[in-house]
Amino acid sequence: MALHQVSNGAGQTYDDVYSTPISARNLAAHRVPEHSSDPRAVAAMVKDELALDGNSSQNLATFCTTWAEPEVHHLMDVCMDKNMVDKDEYPQTAEIESRCVHMLADLWNSPEGGTTMGCSTTGSSEAGMLGGLALKWRWREARRAAGKPADRPNLVCGPVQVCWEKFARYFDVELRQVPLEPGATGLRPHQLREYVDENTIGVIAILGVTFTCDYEPVAEIAAELDAIQADTGLDVPIHVDAASGGFVAPFLQPDLVWDFRVDRVVSINSSGHKYGMAPLGVGWIVWRTADHLPEDLVFRVDYLGGDMPTFALNFSRPGGEIVAQYYTLLRLGHEGYRKVYEACAASARALADEVEAMGPFTLLYDGRGALPAVSWTLADGGSAGFTLYDLTEQLRTRGWQVPAYPLPPKRQETVVQRVLVRHGIGYDKIMLLAKDLRAAVDRLAGGSTGAPETPGFHH
Numbered sequence: 001m002a003l004h005q006v007s008n009g010a011g012q013t014y015d016d017v018y019s020t021p022i023s024a025r026n027l028a029a030h031r032v033p034e035h036s037s038d039p040r041a042v043a044a045m046v047k048d049e050l051a052l053d054g055n056s057s058q059n060l061a062t063f064c065t066t067w068a069e070p071e072v073h074h075l076m077d078v079c080m081d082k083n084m085v086d087k088d089e090y091p092q093t094a095e096i097e098s099r100c101v102h103m104l105a106d107l108w109n110s111p112e113g114g115t116t117m118g119c120s121t122t123g124s125s126e127a128g129m130l131g132g133l134a135l136k137w138r139w140r141e142a143r144r145a146a147g148k149p150a151d152r153p154n155l156v157c158g159p160v161q162v163c164w165e166k167f168a169r170y171f172d173v174e175l176r177q178v179p180l181e182p183g184a185t186g187l188r189p190h191q192l193r194e195y196v197d198e199n200t201i202g203v204i205a206i207l208g209v210t211f212t213c214d215y216e217p218v219a220e221i222a223a224e225l226d227a228i229q230a231d232t233g234l235d236v237p238i239h240v241d242a243a244s245g246g247f248v249a250p251f252l253q254p255d256l257v258w259d260f261r262v263d264r265v266v267s268i269n270s271s272g273h274k275y276g277m278a279p280l281g282v283g284w285i286v287w288r289t290a291d292h293l294p295e296d297l298v299f300r301v302d303y304l305g306g307d308m309p310t311f312a313l314n315f316s317r318p319g320g321e322i323v324a325q326y327y328t329l330l331r332l333g334h335e336g337y338r339k340v341y342e343a344c345a346a347s348a349r350a351l352a353d354e355v356e357a358m359g360p361f362t363l364l365y366d367g368r369g370a371l372p373a374v375s376w377t378l379a380d381g382g383s384a385g386f387t388l389y390d391l392t393e394q395l396r397t398r399g400w401q402v403p404a405y406p407l408p409p410k411r412q413e414t415v416v417q418r419v420l421v422r423h424g425i426g427y428d429k430i431m432l433l434a435k436d437l438r439a440a441v442d443r444l445a446g447g448s449t450g451a452p453e454t455p456g457f458h459h
Contacts (some may be wrong), residue, residue: 067424079320118286123269124243125163158187189224208244246270282321344372
């Protein structure tokens with residue numbers, strides 16, 4: 001666009017967006033501006049700043065959706081005015097939420113999929129906290145009914161995402177985090193006896209461990225709790241944090257028993273905006289049966305026009321993500337989800353083979369049997385001549401975001417890297433990553449930490 005006034009053909013002229021007053025100064029950072037500005041110019045300036053963010057399609061650290069079909073963008077626009085909490089004003093959006101809950105209950109083999117309780121949330125963290133609150137309330141009711149003290153609840157888990165640490169701190173629950181054993185990628189059933197007691201409100205089993213991408217063995221954990229109950233009388237329920245795996249396992253590993261087919265599993269949370277392929281931010285919580293959600297946790301609101309039950313931690317929130325989730329479930333179906341994640345898993349396995357062939361790495365998870373992802377560590381950090389943190393910085397020069405971080409206790413000395421293969425990240429892109437990874441390793445092993453060389457242009 002030319003840097004002068006242009007006419008719209010109706011006698012009016014408009015300044016080029018880069019010659020308007022707002023483009024001639026820094027954008028406001030601490031005070032609301034006194035005067036209005038041209039909307040085109042404001043949008044252009046903000047968009048220019050956003051261009052400084054990383055390329056989300058190269059962000060292989062995040063589990064979250066970074067690509068969506070045009071139809072999803074359109075539905076999100078249509079739903080900008082829909083407040084999910086106002087079910088009286090937006091009854092069809094509320095109906096769509098209910099359909100999603102029952103679809104997921106069926107997907108996760110709920111014995112009462114058509115009548116059980118569940119809801120959407122802003123993400124799997126909120127959903128997990130609701131599951132934790134239900135565990136605490138039911139434990140407390142049982143303790144009080146038995147005439148026992150109910151002031152020292154604890155929650156047992158392996159390496160978990162920070163939302164469970166938040167839950168424990170915010171809601172006054174002791175978090176008994178079982179340390180990783182050598183060679184393990186998550187909680188192992190035989191570790192439970194040392195941590196479970198009469199004050200345990202539940203055990204968290206992770207379907208897609210954040211640190212390694214592997215699944216914890218839910219059925220085996222349940223079997224160990226069965227044995228503990230037989231020996232001690234302690235009846236400890238399981239909540240499955242399927243933030244990532246809840247939308248993967250039913251399609252990639254349909255025979256894996258991890259969900260409500262396990263009698264001890266009372267609730268499951270998952271993230272629609274991760275492998276559910278919905279936009280940020282939507283999560284889901286489903287209880288095995290309606291009675292596993294204590295009535296004390298349900299509030300009834302009548303000041304929006306109608307008597308509406310609500311049991312999410314948030315109040316007002318957008319309905320677009322829920323509608324987009326429903327669209328994705330309808331659009332893909334079992335067949336589509338399976339095809340997408342078979343392709344993602346094939347790309348992950350190919351990357352794992354490339355990483356293993358490079359020499360200095362040991363795979364922790366090779367993309368087989370759990371999430372479409374890969375995690376690895378240095379085989380011998382002392383002789384490699386570089387750290388995984390160095391490798392992370394080298395990959396950033398090509399735009400890749402591949403995190404390096406220590407494992408949880410007692411394996412904190414082990415630093416790992418992780419790549420998540422999501423919808424919208426194709427095989428070709430993963431192979432380009434493998435090429436850049438190999439080049440970065442060669443530079444670091446050779447003692448160079450400079451930017452990668454690019455071929456010159458010659459006539």
